[in-house]
Amino acid sequence: MLTWYRRLKLGFDVTSKITAPKPPVRNPVPIINHNNQSNVLDLAIDVTRAVPTFLEALNELQSQGPIELPRLISLRAGSGCYHVDRHYDPPKILYIVVVVGFGIGVAICFGNVETIPYTQRRHLVVMPYIYERKIGVRMFEKKKARYKERVLPKTHPESVRVRMILKDVVEALHRDLKKEDLNYASENGAALMAMTTKGVKLATSHLEGLEWEVLVVKKDIVNAYCLPGGKIVVFTGILKHFKTDEEIATIIGHEVAHVVARHAVERFTKNIWLVLGQLILYEFVNPDLVDISSVFLLDLPFSRRMEIEADHIGVLLMASAGYDPRVAPKVYKKMGQKALDDYISTHPSGKTRCKLLSEASLMQEAISIYKDAIARREIDA
Template sequence: MIPFTRRRGGPEWYQDKRVIKAAACLSGCAVITLCCGRFETVPYSNRRHFIVLPPLAEGFLGKCFFARSKIELASKILPPEHPDSVRVRKITMDIVRAAERGLAGHLDRLDWEVIVVKDKLVNASCLPGGKIIVYTGLLEQMEMDAEVATVLGHEVGHAIARHVAENITKFMWFVVLKIVFLQFIDLEEEDELIDGMWKVLFQLPFSRRMEMEADHIGIMLLAAAGFDPQIAPTVYEKMGKITGSDSELQNYISTHPSCKNRAQILSQDRVMQEAMELYRKARADKDFLLKG
């Protein structure tokens, strides 16, 4: 504990090196937060969150990871003219154009790029800055364009919501608080204890919330792009069967909610009605352009 009263021959509490180090860490983090941080509203979900990392820095991180991924996966990346690459690029652009129509100015910082990787992995990802990786295993399991669009809408939702930047902001404060906390305890297992507390109390709940938020944004983008949003719940049910991720234990320990829960949430009337309204508008606009 901090010695707030001076011991015989000992320093005052404000001269304690641990207090000085803790104060320096907190002060430095506070300065960075005041200079760089700001509150933002996540599109569609309207959740307010605090972000320290600037958009340019977030985009730079995404470009770095994407460049490294392209080097590591070089032998498996399909050429741009491959039918799978053409298909994924078209679906992605439909979603991106829908996002740009509804979020004017919000996506100016994103530089979209898509690669398709020949691999059995049933997955896709969207790095900060709009860098997208899709694996052919996903295309083999999702034969309909609307199914692929559901997954891509979810991944683009992460980029739009700036979930990476939000996690970095939380992690920055966690590291600072951990340094401060460790100045005043003496436990052999302190690192494992604190990291375990962080994961159970903060990391998992926040990650599950972000996944559900990306689901919500994704179904809105899916609908605004002209794909029937009613397919989204069935896609997550299908993913649950493919990955076997629907047990209650898996739901608790995973950063992702169970696919069954995700399907149920997207099927709720308030969510589906909002999505269907966007879908009907998108179809009406498309019919108007065709007639014109």
């Protein structure tokens, strides 16, 4: 009898637990989990706000010269990731879909595939040039305020000299862009082949009505850099290191080339995709490994590629302005950067840059342009 009583009681207890109404689930308080990544909405807001900040940080690093082992400038949200329950882990496939969807949305809404003059390389940018100019003006004003006591007056001989060279290069640029057939050099491994842009629409609208300015700063730094929108900063240290007009024209042509190719905006665009890729990889791979791999496999090679492209465009610009392009390889060789710069720096080594610019096809094209410019100058005279 006792045995049957126990069985009946056990059955009743189990039935009671199953049929009893469950207490309502309280709305869990969102908590911050710093081990997960920021949600996509936070990322979208921060990316939008980070455009001027990123470009300013980039040019702050550039003002110090080529960077070795730079920190990855990441546009991440700083508030962490919100979730509703510590026992609930959203499917990774959903996370990936949302992140990739955000990237595709940015590309569709703001993206524009452009063809760079001279090299005909196609690239994607997600910033209208009107905003690029506004950011450049803002950053340039900050540079003026920062170097207020060191900026050479416009009447200073060195300042006049740099501005005249910039004027020659910019005039050559606009003269080249008016041609129906624009010769250019395109990178194909180590070879550089002269071709024509006939039938290809080049991205030149960002150069129309551009107000080019140069700031000559009295500081012993062998460096110069450009800001978005045609703003250039040159330190007197580089003027002491390179004394001839041809050498200075090489430097100015290189900086103008960065503006022509919209490298600052392209770098910002690339970093959006880089961060989105990192957010996905963080779900599967150690974050430190992802960061290190991103720097060495993507960030640094991308930066060096842009510098090489600026060298190529710059040598054609200086030749078109009437400056001997054969000086350009010597300038980069004179910079004397280390061979390891080809792997751990934002800029290629001087030896590599010298070798690429000395390639027969590119140099022959530049010399031909230079001779035409000299002949035109003699006719005008």
